[in-house]
Amino acid sequence: MNEPIIELKRVTKRYKSVLALNDVSLEIGPGITGLIGPNAAGKTTFLGLVTGLLKPSTGLVRVLGRDPIADTPVRGQIGFCPDGEAVWDWMDGFTFVSWLGICSGLGKKEARQRTEKALEELEMTEAAYRPVREYSKGMRQKVKLAQSMIHNPRLLILDEPLNGVDPLSRHQITTQLRKLAAEDTAIIVSSHVLHELGDLVDEVVLLLRGRLLASGSVSSIRDLMDEHPHTVRFTCDDPRRLGSTLLKEASVVSSEIRSDDIVDIRTRAPVELYSRLPEVIASGQFDVTEMANPDANLEAVFRYLVEGGK
Amino acid sequence: MSQMFQTAGLMTVHFFRDVIRSRKTLFLGLLTLIVVGITILTHYAMANQGVPPGYGALMYAGCFSFLLPFTALFYAIAAISDEFETGTAVYLFSRPLQRHGIFIGRWLSAVLTVFVLVSVVNITAWISGGDVGFSFLLRGEAAIFLGAAAYVSLFAVISSITHRPLAVGLLVIFFWESVVAQIPFDIHVLTIKYHAVSMAGSGLPLGAETSVPLAQGMFGELFQESPHVAAVVLSGLTLIFTTVSAFRYVRTQAHRGE
Numbered sequence: 001m002n003e004p005i006i007e008l009k010r011v012t013k014r015y016k017s018v019l020a021l022n023d024v025s026l027e028i029g030p031g032i033t034g035l036i037g038p039n040a041a042g043k044t045t046f047l048g049l050v051t052g053l054l055k056p057s058t059g060l061v062r063v064l065g066r067d068p069i070a071d072t073p074v075r076g077q078i079g080f081c082p083d084g085e086a087v088w089d090w091m092d093g094f095t096f097v098s099w100l101g102i103c104s105g106l107g108k109k110e111a112r113q114r115t116e117k118a119l120e121e122l123e124m125t126e127a128a129y130r131p132v133r134e135y136s137k138g139m140r141q142k143v144k145l146a147q148s149m150i151h152n153p154r155l156l157i158l159d160e161p162l163n164g165v166d167p168l169s170r171h172q173i174t175t176q177l178r179k180l181a182a183e184d185t186a187i188i189v190s191s192h193v194l195h196e197l198g199d200l201v202d203e204v205v206l207l208l209r210g211r212l213l214a215s216g217s218v219s220s221i222r223d224l225m226d227e228h229p230h231t232v233r234f235t236c237d238d239p240r241r242l243g244s245t246l247l248k249e250a251s252v253v254s255s256e257i258r259s260d261d262i263v264d265i266r267t268r269a270p271v272e273l274y275s276r277l278p279e280v281i282a283s284g285q286f287d288v289t290e291m292a293n294p295d296a297n298l299e300a301v302f303r304y305l306v307e308g309g310k
Numbered sequence: 311m312s313q314m315f316q317t318a319g320l321m322t323v324h325f326f327r328d329v330i331r332s333r334k335t336l337f338l339g340l341l342t343l344i345v346v347g348i349t350i351l352t353h354y355a356m357a358n359q360g361v362p363p364g365y366g367a368l369m370y371a372g373c374f375s376f377l378l379p380f381t382a383l384f385y386a387i388a389a390i391s392d393e394f395e396t397g398t399a400v401y402l403f404s405r406p407l408q409r410h411g412i413f414i415g416r417w418l419s420a421v422l423t424v425f426v427l428v429s430v431v432n433i434t435a436w437i438s439g440g441d442v443g444f445s446f447l448l449r450g451e452a453a454i455f456l457g458a459a460a461y462v463s464l465f466a467v468i469s470s471i472t473h474r475p476l477a478v479g480l481l482v483i484f485f486w487e488s489v490v491a492q493i494p495f496d497i498h499v500l501t502i503k504y505h506a507v508s509m510a511g512s513g514l515p516l517g518a519e520t521s522v523p524l525a526q527g528m529f530g531e532l533f534q535e536s537p538h539v540a541a542v543v544l545s546g547l548t549l550i551f552t553t554v555s556a557f558r559y560v561r562t563q564a565h566r567g568e
Contacts, residue, residue, distance in 0.1 A: 075406040080404040
C-alpha cells in the first residue's frame with residue numbers, strides 16, 4: 001500500500017464501561033473504502049476518531065500522517081458528512097453549505113462560487129434557497145454531502161450517506177462520489193449493509209462489536225460472506241407464496257416465515273438474487289412493501305472467522 | 311492567535327444569527343418587555359401617590375434579581391450545550407477551527423446578548439427612576455456587563471459538567487442567588503448578585519425618597535462593598551469560571567459513537 005491516508009495503531013475507545021472500539025489496527029489508502037458493520041459495530045466511533053471529534057482511550061490515530069485532534073490544519077483536508085438529521089434548520093441550503101465552507105478556510109466569494117457548483121452537481125440548485133427544515137431526507141443528505149466536499153478535501157468521510165435515501169438521490173450521490181474518487185479524493189463510506197454500497201467501493205473494512213472483523217477487496221469479502229447464507233427479509237402480502245416461489249431460484253438456500261407478512265430468504269449468491277428479484281416479484285404479482293437485510297449475515301461471518309481460528 | 315480570533319468572530323456572527331431566530335430569544339424578549347412594562351407601570355403608580363420610585367429599587371427588582379441571571383442561564387446553555395444537544399457540533403468540531411476560538415466567540419455572544427436585553431430594562435428604570443445622574447446609569451451598565459459575564463461563565467461551567475444545566479441553573483438562581491443572599495453572617499458575598507448590586511448601587515440616592523421598603527432593606531444590607539472591589543471580584547469570578555468552562559469545552563467529545 002502507498003502512504004496510508006488513515007492509520008490506526010492499537011486503538012481502543014471506551015465510553016465509561018462500554019467498549020466501542022477494541023484494539024483496532026488498520027491502514028486505509030486512497031480510493032473508496034466501505035466501512036461495513038451492523039448497528040453498534042463501532043463504525044461511528046471509528047469515523048469520530050479519524051475526524052478528530054473523539055479522542056482514543058488508548059492507541060494512535062493518524063490522518064494524512066498527522067493527529068486530527070491536536071493538528072487543527074489537518075482537519076481542513078478532511079470533509080465529514082455525519083449521520084442523522086442534525087442541521088441548522090433556520091438556514092437555507094446555500095447558506096448552510098457556504099458558511100461551512102468559510103469555516104473550512106475559504107473566502108466568502110470562493111465559498112459562494114463553490115457552493116453554487118456543488119449544489120448544481122447534486123441537482124439542488126432549485127431548492128438552494130429553501131430552508132433546510134423543508135427538505136426531504138434525500139435533499140438533506142445532498143446538502144450534507146455538499147458541505148463535506150466544499151473545500152476540496154483530500155479525505156471525504158461519509159457516515160451512512162445512503163441510509164433512507166430515495167433511489168434518485170442515491171444515484172446522484174453515488175455518481176458524485178465516483179467523480180470525486182476519480183479526482184483523487186480518498187473516500188470512506190460507512191453502511192450497515194455491504195450490498196447497499198454495491199459496486200461503489202474498492203476496499204471494505206468490516207467491523208463487528210468494536211473489533212476489526214476483516215478488511216480487503218470487495219470481492220474477497222463477498223466471497224467470504226457468500227460462504228454463509230445471506231438473509232434478505234421481505235415484508236409482503238403473501239409471504240408463503242413468495243417464499244416458495246423464491247425457493248425455486250438456484251441462488252436461494254432456504255426460506256423461513258417470520259410472521260403473517262414477513263419471510264426471510266437465505267441465499268449464498270446475493271448479487272444474483274438481487275438481479276433476479278424484480279422479475280420474480282413482477283411475474284408473481286407480489287406486493288412487496290419492504291426489503292431489508294438483517295445483520296445475521298455479518299454475525300455468521302464473525303462466527304465463521306472466530307470458530308475457524310482465522 | 312489571529313486564527314483564534316478569526317474563529318471567535320465567525321462563531322459570534324453564527325451565534326447571533328442562530329439565537330435571533332430561536333424560541334429562547336422570543337421568550338426572553340417577551341419577558342424583557344414585560345419587565346420593562348412593569349417598571350413603567352410601577353413608576354406611574356408611585357408617581358400618582360406622590361412618591362417617586364428610586365432608580366436603584368427598580369433596577370434591583372427588574373435587572374439583578376430576575377432578568378440578569380435568568381437570561382444568562384438560557385444564553386449560556388445556548389452557547390455551550392445546544393450544539394451538542396442538537397448534534398450540529400460535529401460540523402464545527404470537524405472543521406479546522408480552534409476550539410478555544412469557538413468557545414470564546416460563543417461565550418462573548420451570550421454575554422453581549424444578555425447585556426443588551428438587561429440594558430433595555432436598566433435604561434427604562436433610569437428614565438423612570440427620578441432625577442438620578444448619568445454616571446449612575448453608566449455604572450449600572452458596567453455592573454450589568456460584568457454581572458452578565460460572571461453569570462454566563464458560571465452557567466457555562468454548569469453546562470459543561472452536567473446533563474441538566476437548566477435544572478441546576480434554576481436551582482442556583484432561585485436558591486443560591488436569592489435565598490442565600492438573604493442569610494446574615496456575610497454569606498451573601500458568595501453570590502454574584504451581591505457584587506453586581508454593590509457595583510451598580512453604591513452611592514445611589516435610595517434613602518428617604520424610595521418608597522419600596524423591602525428594596526431599601528436589601529440595599530442597606532448589600533451596599534457594603536465599593537464599586538471597585540465589586541468590579542474586581544466580578545472580573546475574577548468571570549476569569550475563574552471562564553477558564554474552567556473553556557477547559558471543559560475544548561475537551562468535550564462532540565460525537566456520540568456507537
